[in-house]
Amino acid sequence: TVGAVARDRNGHLAAATSTGGMTAKAPGRVGDSPVIGAGTWADDETCAVSGTGHGEIFIRYAAGHEIASRLRYAGQNLQQAVHGVVVDVLAPVGGSGGVIAVDRSGAFSLTFNCSGMYRGVVTGDGVLRTAIYDEPLVDFR
Amino acid sequence: DFTLAVHGGAGTILRTKMTPEREAAYHAGLRRALEAGRVVLADGGTAIDAVTAAVMTLEDEPLFNAGRGAVYTSAGLQEMDAAIMDGRDRAAGAIAGICGPRNPILAARAVMEKSDHVFLIGDNALNFCRQNGIAFEDASYFFTDQRWDALQETLAMRRSGGEDHDESRKHG
Secondary structure: OEEEEOOOOOOOOEEEEEEEOOOOOOOOOOOOOOOOOOOOOOOOEEEEEEEEEHHHHHHHHHHHHHHHHHHOOOOOOHHHHHHHHHHHHHHHHOOOOEEEEEEEEEEEEEEOOOOOEEEEEOOOOOEEEEEEEEOOOOEEE | OEEEEEEEEEEEOOOOHHHHHHHHHHHHHHHHHHHHHHHHHHHHOOOOHHHHHHHHHHHHOOOOOOOOOOEEEOOOOEEEEEEEEEOOOOEEEEEEEEOOOOOOOHHHHHHHHHHOOEEEEHHHHHHHHHOOOOHHHHOHHHHHHHHHHHHHHHHHHHOOOOOOHHHHHHHO
């Protein structure tokens, strides 16, 4: 799976996710990538989310929308909401994977519960930061 | 200011299979996607255009599981899906179960912008893409040795009754 989330200079949010899938999946099987509210979600009032992982679990727990709901109704900040869903909810039921998310303030989270996630982030300083495994982001100018 | 984050999938390849060259290629691929979106945002562009540009770059990259790096089904064919959502008004578009569009995210965006629907699948999704000028590629464009070999290994493992512990195959 690949995905992106963004907050632009006007404070608007967007999310995009493309083509997940496990090797040798059943023909016709659709994962969470194209399911709005599971692998993809964006709402200016809360956050934008793109997920990658065990799609069936991400769908059953409406991962993207659940993160947004924690911001909207539970008063959690982005990192609390993402950690709560990815680590506390999805992982115990076999939902290995991760999400990238950005909220209305521009705060971001790159969180996963497995060995790694190909990930990166850039903000207004223009520094491209990337990582693969459980390691700090590497800066590239 | 602006923020853009990208991912190229979770369940990365095993550390024991990672080489310095391969690791550098993954970082470079991620940086290309970030830069594609950063240029849009730094120029005052919209978040929806930025995520489209970033995901297109990742779809073009065979290293990651997307259009050109799409995994195979057990039938030896590829199926693609994608979704996009605009936080301004919750406009959304998605496609699934198709193979052909060079960039599946553009197909999803076309559904969002040029139809009354949110989700199109199968043959009618393909017809919709053709009617709306989405670029297509032959099946050979989407073939990669890495994905094909992974399919053969996985099918062989299933036949032998073995269990696959490689997260990169489970998550693409």
